[in-house]
Structure formats: structure tokens, C-alpha cells
Amino acid sequence: MARYPSDTLLSPEGILAMSSPKVLTVARIEAAKPREARYELPDAGLPGFYLIVQPSGYKSFALRYRVAAKPKKFTIGAFPKLSLEAARKLAREAAVAVARGEDPAAEKKAAKAKRQTTGVPQTIEALAALFMERYAKKNTRERSWQETERILNRDVLPVWKGRPLDSIRRRDVIALLDDIAGKHAVHANRVLAAVRRMFSWACERDLLEASPCFGVKAPSQEVSRDRVLSDDELALVMRAASALETPFGPYVQMLALTLQRRNEVSGMKWGELDLANTTWTLPASRTKNANEHIVPLSTAAMHILETLKTERFAGSGYVFTTTGKSPISGFAKLKKQIDKLITAENGGEPIAPWRFHDLRRSGASKMPRLGVTLPVVEKILNHTSGSFAGVVGVYQRHDFQDEKRAALEAWASLHGRLTEGGGDNVANLGEHRAARQAALK
Numbered sequence: 304m305a306r307y308p309s310d311t312l313l314s315p316e317g318i319l320a321m322s323s324p325k326v327l328t329v330a331r332i333e334a335a336k337p338r339e340a341r342y343e344l345p346d347a348g349l350p351g352f353y354l355i356v357q358p359s360g361y362k363s364f365a366l367r368y369r370v371a372a373k374p375k376k377f378t379i380g381a382f383p384k385l386s387l388e389a390a391r392k393l394a395r396e397a398a399v400a401v402a403r404g405e406d407p408a409a410e411k412k413a414a415k416a417k418r419q420t421t422g423v424p425q426t427i428e429a430l431a432a433l434f435m436e437r438y439a440k441k442n443t444r445e446r447s448w449q450e451t452e453r454i455l456n457r458d459v460l461p462v463w464k465g466r467p468l469d470s471i472r473r474r475d476v477i478a479l480l481d482d483i484a485g486k487h488a489v490h491a492n493r494v495l496a497a498v499r500r501m502f503s504w505a506c507e508r509d510l511l512e513a514s515p516c517f518g519v520k521a522p523s524q525e526v527s528r529d530r531v532l533s534d535d536e537l538a539l540v541m542r543a544a545s546a547l548e549t550p551f552g553p554y555v556q557m558l559a560l561t562l563q564r565r566n567e568v569s570g571m572k573w574g575e576l577d578l579a580n581t582t583w584t585l586p587a588s589r590t591k592n593a594n595e596h597i598v599p600l601s602t603a604a605m606h607i608l609e610t611l612k613t614e615r616f617a618g619s620g621y622v623f624t625t626t627g628k629s630p631i632s633g634f635a636k637l638k639k640q641i642d643k644l645i646t647a648e649n650g651g652e653p654i655a656p657w658r659f660h661d662l663r664r665s666g667a668s669k670m671p672r673l674g675v676t677l678p679v680v681e682k683i684l685n686h687t688s689g690s691f692a693g694v695v696g697v698y699q700r701h702d703f704q705d706e707k708r709a710a711l712e713a714w715a716s717l718h719g720r721l722t723e724g725g726g727d728n729v730a731n732l733g734e735h736r737a738a739r740q741a742a743l744k
Contacts, residue, residue, distance in 0.1 A: 353367060365379055366379060368401045379393050380393070426466065426468060427464075430505055480495055540555070599704060673717060
């Protein structure tokens, strides 16, 4: 007796042996729940056409037939990435090929073997390398390719090292994410995004039949943040930054003064700076919207840069570096140091939870009280939505450089007044470094 009832399909005996088969419908497919063991739902409208439901919930279409009295299975594709209508059409075409004496499954297997001899990646490491080289680093929409590469190298490849590409299953992805989510739920979301994009890219190029990320949900529900630091909190952060050694203290100050993104500031290079004209030009490759962005440098920001020019690695490519070869990192440790200083100055009371990105949001929220208009704030933040969305963004070509410079100077002056009780800038913050560093000991 055949192992599966479907082994005898496409024969009169097999059709008679079936117990009340039903026509497959989208509703029936969506209602099919996973069980402890895999099972198949036949389609009464096309003998041999089946929906296969795995214990993981993964659903795929297949056609069962016989060649020389031997049972064969031709895998068609996964649902819902492949619709029922499209799958049934492919099944009919395969059934016609069987009637002509052909073997669709064998032909598919031969095509796969041919691909394996023509440079197609066979392991997860090979796929990751190909994905980074051919897609992530070249696609302008994948602007954070360094972060994607870091996630793959640190969180994914060590776990799946040496695994054949087609051996990665949905349960492997879930296990990987569950382990990461137990330590850092939000980061698990980032890992899923990177892995999903890599496997989708592989499917688009016929390197893989189906993505193991299909149907996997983000481990953590993320809530849009709206944290804005009060004036007192902002002053505490800046005073704490003044107590830290170079380049970490100046980095936090520059983050607050320019209102640019964390990685944009940490990756600042001397070659991006025009100190004579007091501007910082972020190349398109380093911005979120892939547009070149010119940031006017306030007097306070210039003071920080002039100080850093005398530091040990001033001749290296990066402004904020401890090695001369790469930008600073260890932001979690840096944040803990700042929080410790804030708590010490605040009478032993920590402020409400905050992140470095909140400095950017706080600046954008406080600038209007300085008379800065919303379009100028958006230009400082390098936003292309809001006031400059749609047709406005196409025809509005004013660069707002003078307005941005005036706004950032006013913002730096506010920092000085908040931090030092009346100063015009933050250049004198370093005078209090020794006293505040004692709080770190």
C-alpha cells in the first residue's frame, strides 16, 4: 500500500479511494490549522493537487503523480505568497507535462543541481556574503547596510554557522528570535527585519524556493516614542557630558548641538567638515533619506571641533574615535555613565528613562519657542516628509542654509543659558569636568 493516500492519485483507484474530497478554496486553506504531524488537503477539482500543512503552520502546494509506477511529488510553492489560483494553474501545467511522459519533479531537481554548480550559495554564510555584496551595499534604499552586516555577523551567522541554505526552517528563525528577545526584545525585531530581507532577496533571485521567515511575526510590539527632555533634564545631560573624557563627552555635546542622528554624528569624518566655512556635509551614503545634507556648525560646535583637532587621533579619518581607525561605539556604556552623573547631581534621583535620540526630538520640539519655523526645523533634521512631501519637495529648492545657521546658533545659546545659567554657548562646559568626574568614581 502506498505511504500516502495521495500516492495513488491521478488513477481511477486513487480517486475512488478518497473519502469525500472537497474543492480547495482560499477560505478552506486559511482555516486549516496546524497539527502535531503534517497533513494534506486534496483538491477535488484537480486530482493530485494538494495543500500541505506543516506543524509550524507553513502551508504549501504540491502535485502528486506517478512515473513508471513510482510515486512522485512536485512542490509548487508556498501559500499565500503563491495564490491558490496561480498554484492550481501551475499544477495543471505540470499534470499536462506528466501526461506527455515528462517528470516535473526530476526536471526541477536537475535545474537545482545545475544552479549549485554555477556559483549559487550553498550555506547561510555564502548567502549572507552574496546578499551584502550584490544588494545591501549597492541598493540606495539599504542605507544602513553596516548595521545589517553587523546583525548578520553577530546575531545570525554564529548560530547557523555551516548550515546548508535550504536547511533553515521557520522554527529555526523563531528559535533564533526567541533567544534574542529574551535579552533585548526590540533588537530581535531588527534581526528579523535583516534576515527576512536577506531570504526574500534570495527568493526573488531563485536562490531559494521559500523564505523561512514567512509568517514569522516581530517578537516585540514597538511603540512610537515621544519623549522630550525638559529644560532641566537637558541641562543635566549636557553637564554630565562635560564630565566625560574625550571623545565621548564632546560626542554627546555635538549630538545635542547639531540634532543629527546618533550614527551620523559618531561617524563624522574630518573630510566632511569645512571648518573655514563652518559647515558639515553629510554625504548621501550616510543619511537616512539618501540625500546629501549640509549642517551649519554653531560657534559652540566649532569650539568642540577646534579642541578635538589637538587630540591624539586628530589626523585620522574620524572625528570621534579612540583607535584612529573606526568611530566610537559602546553607546550603552556611555549612556550608563551619563545617567550615573545625572543621578549624582540630581540629589540621588534619576530622571525618567531617555535615549540619545530624544536629544534630537527635544531640539525639534523646543526650537519653535525660539522663533524657528517648522520648515526650517525639518530642514535641520533632514526630513523629506511633512512640509516638503510630495510636489512641494519637487519644486521647493531653497536650501534654507541661512535660516538653519541662525536656528542652530539660537539653539546653542539656549544650551548655554540652560547649562551655565546665562552663558552664550557651551564652550565653558569643560571647566567643570574635574569636579563632575568624581561622581563616576
